[in-house]
Amino acid sequence: MRRGYSSISPAEAARWLIHCQAYDISGIKSGAVGDDRVKGGKGYPIGNGWAGWLGGITVTGSSLRETLLLNFVANSYQDDDLPVWELPQLTSSARRGAQGTGPVSLFSWPQRRIRLFTNDQGNVSSVLVCNGDPIDYQFQRWNEVMTGWRHSVPQSKKFNTQVYMPRQFIPTEKLWRGLDALLPVLQSDAQYLPARVLDWSAKLAGDGILPDDHLTEIETVGVTYGAQSASWDEIFSDKLAFNVRLAASHSFPAKEIVFSAVARAVEAINALGSLAGNLQVAAGGDYDSAAAAARASGFAETDSDFRAWLATFDPEGDLEGQLQQFTDAARDRILRLAEGYLREAGPTAWVGRKVTRNRQEHVINTGQADSWFRRSLARALPYAASEEGVSA
Incomplete structure (x- = not known):
């Protein structure tokens, strides 16, 4: 060492x-003198x-x-x-x-x-x-x-x-x-x-x-x-x-709320990755590398937010309210990241290109990628019931 x-x-x-x-x-190790497991001076893996x-x-x-x-x-x-x-x-x-x-x-x-x-x-x-x-x-x-x-x-x-x-x-x-x-x-x-x-x-x-x-x-x-x-x-x-x-x-109910927060964050970050990948495809590039980089960025940006939320989470408090608090903060964070990718997409991505997915031909451009992303984000990070109808 x-x-x-x-x-x-x-x-x-x-x-x-x-x-x-x-x-x-x-x-393989050196064989110890007197160890009956040693063969040819060697001690074989345990x-x-x-x-x-x-x-x-x-x-x-x-x-x-x-x-x-x-x-x-x-x-x-x-x-x-x-x-x-x-x-x-x-x-x-x-x-x-x-x-x-x-x-x-x-x-x-x-x-x-x-x-x-x-x-x-x-x-x-x-x-x-x-x-x-x-x-x-x-x-x-x-x-x-x-x-x-x-x-x-x-x-x-x-x-x-x-x-x-x-x-x-x-x-x-x-x-x-x-x-x-x-x-x-x-x-x-x-x-x-x-x-x-x-x-x-x-x-x-x-x-x-x-x-x-x-x-x-x-x-x-x-x-x-x-x-x-x-x-x-x-x-x-x-x-x-x-x-x-x-x-x-x-603490079953509280744990389920925390697990839901994790699942929501992961799903939202995956949506961000899909947005970045689709924008790259629209510009003629590779989906996988762009999506992976965006997911890594999403997890890095979300990390401190989740840790701070978890440290203040009260297992006997308003569970749904605390989940919604995290959801709203995560949505704001992911949307800010998404806006950066959209701004950087460039004119080629706005025009887009045709691709075949699931045996169907699609035109992927910035507008389509943004629409798919916002639908996915709305599923991952839903608004509170009182906010239903608010555009994502």
Whole structure:
């Protein structure tokens, strides 16, 4: 990770050791002496580090103490849930039948055997990374508290039981676009389950430990790996804030309103993308690249608006009124962006050109593209009932 250095301090080496256990890539490792899995001096892949599977969620507080307490999910820790240093001494071979017993065991899971080598100055100058204990990725839902979960049909069929795998984030999407998975509505056949740290915050609010107006702030981090998880591809993070009551399982109506706001924003931004694409086609250009660029611009412009709205959203307030407030603001924002594309369309786009879509020939010009856009926008971002009849 550090280029141009011949050694690093023991303190920094300790940090990288923790990182390696958490996020190490898969792939062939050096074979540890005495490890009966080694063949030809090589340790063959047992998967990437456990944290690399997660869409990691940390609830942040105003201090380190508060952050630790917000992420310490009571009743998750059993007597046999011990850190690795309180267990019998490890050997170079994997422990037979070792399984996670709770959050503590996962925090310190020895998925790699790592040896640090020091120089004469006491700094760490080299490292040996070998395979350690594999982890049964499919059965950690009751041990891991800092990730959301998704139902896995293939794994459920394989093990003949309901299996939930860690839900990873999509690196190209802002966190708020996946709120339906981050704060799911629980059902018997739920596709998603929330991170238990979010359930914990909701319980603290329900018990009166956190005030009703407490703003839950979360930080997320995720990693994507390359082919066969043998390299790192991308590391990404995001932040989001919302009223703690929104995480409660009984906040079904409020969650549906928030999900509707997300859906409306996405649909409106897609309409903006279609406008830009159609204008480009009318001018003789490529639809896809123009539409993709406009959607990216739409999401970038909408991002701060949605975050600000979500942070002030009251799960027990006027739900429809708050949704309409966001809808009206989003409409204004998208219309301003659309006006920019229309102004820049140029005379060629006003004349337009003939294209065939769905086996029918159409003339696409600026006027037609604008008309289609405004119809789509009216569906995506409807006016309030009292404003019906107002032109979009």
